[in-house]
Amino acid sequence: MKIAHNPSDSEPILSRSDLVMIADMIPENAKVLDLGCGSGRLLRVLKARKNARIMGVELDQEKLIQCMERGVPVIQADLNEPLSLFADASYDYVILSRTLQAVKRPDLILQEMLRIGGKGIISIMNFGQLDARMQMLKGHMPVTKRLPLKWYDTPNIHPGMLSDFRDMCREKGIKILKELPVSQHRDFLRFLAPVCPNLFASNAIFVISK
Amino acid sequence: MEENTTTEKIFPPGSVGLVKSQDFHFAPGEVLELDCGRTLRDVTIRFETYGTLNADKSNVILVEHALTGDAHLAGYHTAADKKPGWWEEMVGPGKPFDTNKFFIICSNILGGCSGTTGPGSPDPDTGKPYHMDFPVITISDMVRAQKHLIDHLGIKKLLAVAGGSMGGMLAIQWPISYPDVVESCLAIATSSKISPQSIAFNWIGREAIMSDPTWNNGDYTEQPQKGLSIARMLAHVTYLSDQSMSRKFGRKLQTAEDYSFKFDMDFSVESYLNHQGTRFVERFDANSYLYITRAIDYFDVSDSADGDEHKVFEKVKCPFLVVSFSSDWLFPPYQAKELTRLLLENGNDVTYCDIKSHYGHDAFLLEYETLGKLVDNFLDNIYKEKEGK
Missing domain, CATH: 3.40.50.1820 (Alpha/Beta hydrolase fold, catalytic domain)
Incomplete structure (x- = not known):
């Protein structure tokens, strides 16, 4: 079943293109853990449409309550610490969406994901996109519509490009099973994203395994 | 709270009102x-x-x-x-x-x-x-x-x-x-x-009660006031936090302007605990306290x-x-x-x-x-x- 934008649908919908793509990847009845699940939108969709066994992890108390309002079970935990609440191989899929660049140790959280789940699905922001590179050529760290905060107060403490992510996976012995570039309407030259994602995609989704 | 002299009391909104045991x-x-x-x-x-x-x-x-x-x-x-x-x-x-x-x-x-x-x-x-x-x-x-x-x-x-x-x-x-x-x-x-820390607090509370001579091996008609109130005061501290006590009492003195240079209740926190201990004796039974804390200790x-x-x-x-x-x-x-x-x-x-x-x-x-x-x-x-x- 395809999950896409459908405003007339009474079922929950996703407005972020990367979340739609992630939702499409999850098979029916899977056990899914979403790290940094926010207000639980993705998990709600997965429960409603894929009959997934869902669980969220979120640090923010307000968002946690929003999860509960959606009927999404959620554990309050900090992704900068080991996720010792979760047993080895206890989920089919562990999702980390647009959070990797904000954790203290991206490599360690990937290892935690693959300890807990059979497969990891990561959506990452690409700091190597053309507009960001142009700004760096001008001599400054990028501040764009997509990345509006300055270098000193951004939560994105590990800006990386898609190529950097691939390198890290190789170094850590993590298999990349799939890579899907994601582009958005406002992205410059978005039709080139599939050809050269590192330069033209604003995000990418990787499916990884041990 | 405002005293109501009429028999019809208006209970606050959202209250279940009058209830019976x-x-x-x-x-x-x-x-x-x-x-x-x-x-x-x-x-x-x-x-x-x-x-x-x-x-x-x-x-x-x-x-x-x-x-x-x-x-x-x-x-x-x-x-x-x-x-x-x-x-x-x-x-x-x-x-x-x-x-x-x-x-x-x-x-x-x-x-x-x-x-x-x-x-x-x-x-x-x-x-x-x-x-x-x-x-x-x-x-x-x-x-x-x-x-x-x-x-x-x-x-x-x-x-x-x-x-x-x-x-x-x-x-x-x-x-x-x-x-x-x-x-x-x-x-x-x-x-x-239950953690060993909680077991330890329960032990001290029970020791306070059982070492009060008026406890009389549990065979009393009047509550062993001193022992039971000490148990309560100790327990009460464990219900608060360093921060909540600092906020609530600070180092405030209860009545005097200066230290008494005696062992009376100088500090607000001392007076508060004493009050909690005294009030507790009026509503709780020492033997019940022993039995319930023991049940807590055994919980695993x-x-x-x-x-x-x-x-x-x-x-x-x-x-x-x-x-x-x-x-x-x-x-x-x-x-x-x-x-x-x-x-x-x-x-x-x-x-x-x-x-x-x-x-x-x-x-x-x-x-x-x-x-x-x-x-x-x-x-x-x-x-x-x-x-x-």
């Missing part, structure tokens, strides 16, 4: 089996109910009180009552434990001194109070006693069992003892097993699975809400996380939240706003799921 007496021949091997007969259980039981008896929530609580969960016994029940802010029409939807039961625990059979009750064999002849009871004994009450009321399912502190232990024990009865569990500021869910914590929840399939409070040092958040870990491992739906609070353990009676939202949403989901079926 009821007593359930075991039928002749009905016995309560205890973990220690002994049995009790002629047991009385005091309870209160709020809201309306629906036709198929499917909207029942059992709320468990803490160590020194009672069955008076919400509302007022008389129009002249100055204080409502102990969880008034959480229970009532439109409140998280919504009496418009749910039928809520709260009962005084076995071993207590507020209407339910305890060491101060008459032993049917002798007609005299049990005192120290009362059997040493456990949390699961308390739960088993409540099951007799639930059966008596003709209730087959509990939509939820909820409790904070020791009440949380009863809430956790319920689905372990009766997995087919309990449909969800709310475990607040509690633990699946893995006992129900021959020490194997991984098997404890094997038959328990219901969803859980687990809540801790960041400054609680009597039941620190790591203990709630440990419970959460066991439940996740068992495959239960769990929601866990560590509420930021400076109130220490007492936060479960004070942080209504966040706790209220968590409870409200959790129960709402359980209720909807049930209605949907």
Whole structure:
């Protein structure tokens, strides 16, 4: 079943293109853990449409309550610490969406994901996109519509490009099973994203395994 | 609070208003089996109910009180009552434990001194109070006693069992003892097993009581005032936090401008504790305190699975809400996380939240706003799921 934008649908919908793509990847009845699940939108969709066994992890108390309002079970935990609440191989899929660049140790959280789940699905922001590179050529760290905060107060403490992510996976012995570039309407030259994602995609989704 | 001279008191909005306690007496021949091997007969259980039981008896929530609580969960016994029940802010029409939807039961625990059979009750064999002849009871004994009450009321399912502190232990024990009865569990500021630190505090509290000469091996007519109030003062400190005490008292002196250079109550915090100790003696029984704290010491869910914590929840399939409070040092958040870990491992739906609070353990009676939202949403989901079926 395809999950896409459908405003007339009474079922929950996703407005972020990367979340739609992630939702499409999850098979029916899977056990899914979403790290940094926010207000639980993705998990709600997965429960409603894929009959997934869902669980969220979120640090923010307000968002946690929003999860509960959606009927999404959620554990309050900090992704900068080991996720010792979760047993080895206890989920089919562990999702980390647009959070990797904000954790203290991206490599360690990937290892935690693959300890807990059979497969990891990561959506990452690409700091190597053309507009960001142009700004760096001008001599400054990028501040764009997509990345509006300055270098000193951004939560994105590990800006990386898609190529950097691939390198890290190789170094850590993590298999990349799939890579899907994601582009958005406002992205410059978005039709080139599939050809050269590192330069033209604003995000990418990787499916990884041990 | 404003005194009302008329007999018709207007209760605050959202209150259940006037409520009555009821007593359930075991039928002749009905016995309560205890973990220690002994049995009790002629047991009385005091309870209160709020809201309306629906036709198929499917909207029942059992709320468990803490160590020194009672069955008076919400509302007022008389129009002249100055204080409502102990969880008034959480229970009532439109409140998280919504009496418009749910039928809520709260009962005084076995071993207590507020209407339910305890060491101060008459032993049917002798007609005299049990005192120290009362059997040493456990949390699961308390739960088993409540099951007799639930059966008596003709209730087959509990939509939820909820409790904070020791009440949380009863809430956790319920689905372990009766997995087919309990449909969800709310475990607040509690633990699946008591830590050595808590056992240590309980020990000192009991030592204070038992070393008071007026305790007289439990055979007293007047409470051993000094011992019981010391036990309470010690326990009360464990319910607060360094931060909450600093905020509430600082180094403020109670009356004098300067130190007395004697050993009287100079500081506000001393005077406060003294007041808490004195008030406690007026409403609580020393022997009950001994028996209940002992039951707390013995609480370890893995006992129900021959020490194997991984098997404890094997038959328990219901969803859980687990809540801790960041400054609680009597039941620190790591203990709630440990419970959460066991439940996740068992495959239960769990929601866990560590509420930021400076109130220490007492936060479960004070942080209504966040706790209220968590409870409200959790129960709402359980209720909807049930209605949907």
